[in-house]
Amino acid sequence: MTKKVSLKDIAEKAGVSVTTVSIVLNGRAKDMKISEAMARKILALGEKMNYRPNHFAKGLRTGKTNTIGLIVDDISNYFFGHLANIVEEEADKLGYTVMFCSSENNEGKSRHILNMLVDKHMDGYIIAPTKAMLPELEKLVKEKKPAVLIDRYYQQLDSSYVTIDNVNGSLEAVNYLAKKGYRRIALVTNLTDQLQMIQRMEGYQQGLNQNHLQLDQQIIKKIPFGLTDEKVVKEIKDFVELNENKMDAIFFTSNNLGVAGLEALRSIEKRIPDDISVICFDDNDLFRLGMPGISVVSQPIKDIAKKAVEILIQQINQRSTTVEHIVLKTVMIERESVK
Amino acid sequence: MTKKVSLKDIAEKAGVSVTTVSIVLNGRAKDMKISEAMARKILALGEKMNYRPNHFAKGLRTGKTNTIGLIVDDISNYFFGHLANIVEEEADKLGYTVMFCSSENNEGKSRHILNMLVDKHMDGYIIAPTKAMLPELEKLVKEKKPAVLIDRYYQQLDSSYVTIDNVNGSLEAVNYLAKKGYRRIALVTNLTDQLQMIQRMEGYQQGLNQNHLQLDQQIIKKIPFGLTDEKVVKEIKDFVELNENKMDAIFFTSNNLGVAGLEALRSIEKRIPDDISVICFDDNDLFRLGMPGISVVSQPIKDIAKKAVEILIQQINQRSTTVEHIVLKTVMIERESVK
DNA sequence: TTGAAAGCGCTAACAA
């Protein structure tokens, strides 16, 4: 009862060799021309004895784990949490479980967790990459390990990825504000060289250009990663207070920044949209249901996740080496934060 | 370069046996009285050759995976996402990775994922249990596999758990409303026999009693699990519209219900707190920063997660069989949703 | 149509 049932146990009971049992239990009875009767008997026995294959042994032989590794910035973040949810759901349908790690956008941890996952022989990886992972990622790519990047990618890395059109998303946001007559559109983003942020910044600049607005460094705030939530709020608060007469709208380039931004604005009693208008990259419950609702550039999270899993599993199964670059569209959702 | 380095490779290079290498690389050189020089040499070689132990082989021998399984309702949920984040962080500090699955409060999936995790030999489990898992859980407990339940537990299961004082949390919420003069406090909860919900219901009833209020089934709504978000909103909307003159406040017993509730109330243009007051079990960004802020009974998510990991790892390491029952306190946070 | 045997990489008992 308590002892684990192995192939050998079944083989003994059935009076056959482990080989035969292995073949049958792996559904290759037909291929190997095992007799119907034998196959049925073994299958029944496996069922009855509640045989569960030993993944270690299997893995040791085959190198397969049926596990995919997921690395995100922070699983408690709205975007990544929802993404992880779909990834797990899709993976589960295909018989995979997922191991997740949060990089926390932290150099040390980034490197370390990817190594950890590689050591544990994931069959494939879905990764929101970090600069510190680059060497490891290059190794993965060189060894043709299945991997799909999400949210951002690195040009020098010849790897599949699924992202969104960040430039255009930002551009739309700025155009939208400009059309409403805003001329002094502030930007709150992260201090980083991660591509998605660079691109959102790029879209912002293009937007200003298209609308003949001057880029003003004074109303651009870049917040480093790794600060506590309170710190971020404080930074934004100080930034707005210092420059309030120089801005009439603020564009937050992420979920997190937007949430912190709302908190900051509230703390200095700025009313949205009366005192200042707000728009944000990424959606969440607060933006959707808070008063006022916050206009956003939303990402198709479900599609991103599904596509990433799809591509990854394809790579795993067929060892297809075609590198896929998927760029999905964002959707502007107008709410009440811009008047 | 591309070939994996094994103990044997190192042994050959060092001119010793694999045993010696194994011992040294596992940090047991001192115990086994391996000579300093030898140890240093092997260590250096391991480093240089970039040795990475094969987890399959190790697992096959030792049964250890250095992985813990985490089962939550839904990783994209605020409560569980934040919980998972801390679990992963704490586990990582101790050299463990975490495999997560969302049960989605779905019978079939519940059973299936627990089996999947067991098959993959997690060293331990942190589980928000579901009724469908009960047989499997009993087996786990009987076999003394390290496991800690969170959020809820089952009386018949002699297992460690970390929860909060749900009864008292609800009681405080009702008392708070009653003190403010509310007499017709509606309840929106889930149709389930999960303990945390039963207890929150219990606290609600006690609260009514203590304040000499009548329990009125008409203003109690129990929403089944598994509905789409839209469906939940619809249910709440209908419920409120049908009974609006019978209620002056609503108590939502979870995060999800609260969010859906706000959406429902907005859709029928009920103003909080002018038309109706609202209080919710669980906190989140929307409640904290939305206008108006929603008063909540908040859970100490960090403490729950940390405690769960702590207990679990203790069990894993010392195979301590002492079953621990931790019940943490909730904190009422007053905001503007009750006037 | 089935079986014997090797071996994946590691650890631990036992020997030396």
Next chain:
DNA sequence: TTGTTAGCGCTTTCAA
């Protein structure tokens, strides 16, 4: 202080 060896449970030649 170090080495020999068996074996964890499985898959896969190769042989029968």
